[in-house]
């Protein structure tokens with residue numbers, strides 16, 4: 001019988017393993033970009049930026065530390081998080097503040 005803690009620990013271990021894989025891919029990509037020289041792909045290349053952003057968001061969301069409304073417990077809208085990266089409440093609760 002799984003307790004909630006067991007399930008959480010298991011989910012975390014799995015996500016950390018996945019994350020390591022993604023980080024490895026990212027490293028390889030960065031290495032390739034360095035070899036290629038930065039005159040072709042300037043820093044702030046939108047693809048890379050988007051990838052890193054996704055990785056960061058995903059990491060936090062999947063580890064359950066991020067993206068959940070602290071008031072109603074529902075996931076915060078991705079559009080809202082994109083603008084208010086550190087918000088801890090969803091837009092509905094933000095409107096109903098107090």
Ligand SMILES: [Zn+2]
Pocket residue numbers: 069070071072073074089090091092093094
């Ligand atoms: Zn809420």
